[in-house]
Amino acid sequence: xxxxxxxxxxxxxxxxxxxxxxxxxxxxxxxxxxxxxxxxxxxxxxxxxxxxxxxxxxxxxxxxxxxxxxxxxxxxxxxxxxxxxxxxxxxxxxxxxxxxxxxxxxxxxxxxxxxxxxxxxxxxxxxxxxxxxxxxxxxxxxxxxxxxxxxxxxxxxxxx
Numbered sequence: 001x002x003x004x005x006x007x008x009x010x011x012x013x014x015x016x017x018x019x020x021x022x023x024x025x026x027x028x029x030x031x032x033x034x035x036x037x038x039x040x041x042x043x044x045x046x047x048x049x050x051x052x053x054x055x056x057x058x059x060x061x062x063x064x065x066x067x068x069x070x071x072x073x074x075x076x077x078x079x080x081x082x083x084x085x086x087x088x089x090x091x092x093x094x095x096x097x098x099x100x101x102x103x104x105x106x107x108x109x110x111x112x113x114x115x116x117x118x119x120x121x122x123x124x125x126x127x128x129x130x131x132x133x134x135x136x137x138x139x140x141x142x143x144x145x146x147x148x149x150x151x152x153x154x155x156x157x158x159x160x
Contacts, residue, residue: 012143015135022132023091026103030084033076040076048076051114058117065113082106090136093145100136107133 033039038046049072056065068075083106089099111126118124141147 015139015141016144018132019090019093019096019136019141022100022103022129022136023087023089026083026087026090026106028087030080030082030087033080033083040073040080042072048072048079055114055116059113060116061112064109068113079106090141093141093143093147096141096145096147097137100133100140104130104133104137 036046038044039048041047042049044050049069052065052068052072052075056062056069059065082102086099086103086106089095090103107126107130111124111130115124115126121127
């Protein structure tokens with residue numbers, strides 16, 4: 001990494017800690033779910049099915065919980081793989097805006113279901129994660145990322 005000499009240099013690198021934090025956290029969350037047989041069960045202690053049943057009556061959007069309850073095991077795998085893909089995309093800066101939008105969607109869904117009843121509202125961490133994804137949706141990953149080195153088709157057209 002080059003020496004940071006000016007305020008502009010610091011500004012360009014400002015989102016890197018956020019990218020690393022969110023990327024590592026979502027990779028960890030995905031792997032944690034994929035390696036926890038109790039979580040990937042339809043019922044029983046520690047299962048996603050049991051969690052969704054307990055969250056149903058307090059969720060802001062119970063219909064989202066109902067969707068997951070149709071097949072909790074498949075939903076658990078989709079959630080875990082989604083977190084893993086979002087985390088890797090964020091860390092690598094590969095399709096960074098799309099990865100951030102996926103992370104925001106996961107965080108929004110969890111906020112509207114599992115962490116909705118948290119009182120006061122700021123105790124529910126999924127809202128904070130949702131807000132943390134927004135700068136990455138807006139800015140993408142312009143530095144130290146696959147997106148920054150991937151050739152863009154529209155660059156050539158802009159010069160003509």
